[in-house]
Amino acid sequence: MNINLTLIVQMLVFIILIWFTMKFVWPIILGAMEERSKKIAQGLAAAEQGEQALAQARERAEAIVREARDRASQIIDNAQHRANDLVEQAKGTASTEGQRLVAAAQQQIELEASRARESLRREVAQIAVQAASKLLQREIDPKAHADLISKLATQI
Template sequence: MNINLTLVIQMVVFALLIWFTMRFVWPLVLGAMHEREKRIADGLAAGDRGQRLLVNAQDQIEKMLIEAKDRARQIEDQAARRSNEAIDAAKQLAQAEGARIVSAARDEAASEANRARDQLRKEFGSMVVVGASRLLEREVDAKTHAQLLDKLADEVARG
């Protein structure tokens, strides 16, 4: 084992290899690694951002949901109130109409009864006159006894 020219050649080869690594290998590999690190970091940051946005959106959705529910309830209440009001109004109208019809019928019935009563009284009066003249066997002068007859007819009618 002796030292010889091999050593010098090895030094040259070594120097060339160092230069090659320094010039071509190291910067490329390290550059790509840093690039990838940056991309991964960016991706993670984007993921975080997305997560935050998602959480925000979910919050908003919940808020909107609660609001919508409130609103629906309000609308429902309003509708119920309205329909009750309408029903009440209709009921009142119907009652008023009914009352009107009943009172009109009652009026008519009363006037009808009066008319019948008048007619009955008149017929009864003439019947009384006819009966009295039969009894007396003579003509009763209606004119002469009109006062009496009317009084009688009145009593009958009242009675």
């Protein structure tokens, strides 16, 4: 066991190996590891962001659905109101029309009745004049007695 040139050679090899590790091994491997951890951190951040975005989107979707439901029920309400109004209106028109028709029919009836009464009166007056002329055995001038006849007719 002695100290010899091996010592110097070993130091040189050692220094060269340190230099080699420092230059070609350490920074590259550590760089890859750091880059990976950065990537993972980014991935996790992105995942969290995505989750947040998803939650927000879900909230927004819920709000939209709620609004749509509100509007739909409003529209249904309006439609019902409108339908009721229409029915009411139609009912109103129908009843006035009916009344109008009834009134017109009554007027017609009255007109017909008065017309019938008029003609009946005239016939009765004629019959009465004929009967009277027969009774008197002579012709009564209907013109001369028109006054009388119309008075009679109104009395019947």
